[in-house]
Amino acid sequence: MLDKIGIAKRIAKEVQDGDYVNLGIGIPTLVANYVRDDIEVEFQSENGVLGMGPFPFDGEEDADIINAGKQTITTLPGASFFDSAMSFSMIRGQHVDLTILGAMEVAENGDIANWKIPGKMVKGMGGAMDLVASAENIIVAMMHTNRAGESKLLKRCSLPLTGVGCVKKIVTNLAVIEVTDKGFKLLERAPGVSVEEIEKATEGHLIIEGDIPEMDI
Secondary structure, three states: OOOHHHHHHHHHOOOOOOOEEEEOOOHHHHHHHOOOOOOOOEEEEOOOEEEEOOOOOOOOOOOOOEOOOOOEOOEEEEEEEOOHHHHHHHHHOOOOOEEEEEOOEEEOOOOEEOOOOOOOOOOOOOOHHHHHHHOOEEEEEOOOEOOOOOEOEEOOOOOOOOEOOOOOEEEOOOEEEEEEOOEEEEEEEOOOOOHHHHHHOOOOOEEOOOOOOEOOO
């Protein structure tokens, strides 16, 4: 089973040379720490940064340089800063190749719910709705079940949707799963996790074909 860092390391393997990538709040922000050194990637943050680097070491933080989650970040040579209007022009203009987001729920048809739980105070959906409507490739980083042990990979989302039919791939603490037109397709197992455990933790239709390999982290 993976922890949050393990999920981020596995997702980092999905990042390709030359990609422009937006990282959502939570687990996705860790991905920048684990991208291969031999590729060039531009990380974009909707608060107006292009060229984010890994998180700073303790004592080297600059409180004026933050990501959309208000965490201190580093910037790489050539990084630029701009206003929110420019940032969302980049997103809505489909200049972001890959979006990596957290989620509360994902449905087997690729719907995602990640911004609101009814009855709980929220500041708003942030840039999530723009991101899922604009990016060609959307990967979700999430825990497979909630704290009560209930599946978060569902037949249908029960929470208000952020986007419809947009998620391409999901990496959880248990598995790597592709979203297909026939449901969730199991691609990889987390170390020490059986196919049966993944089946039990998945409410939506799970497609299992052949031997499922263990993740290489």
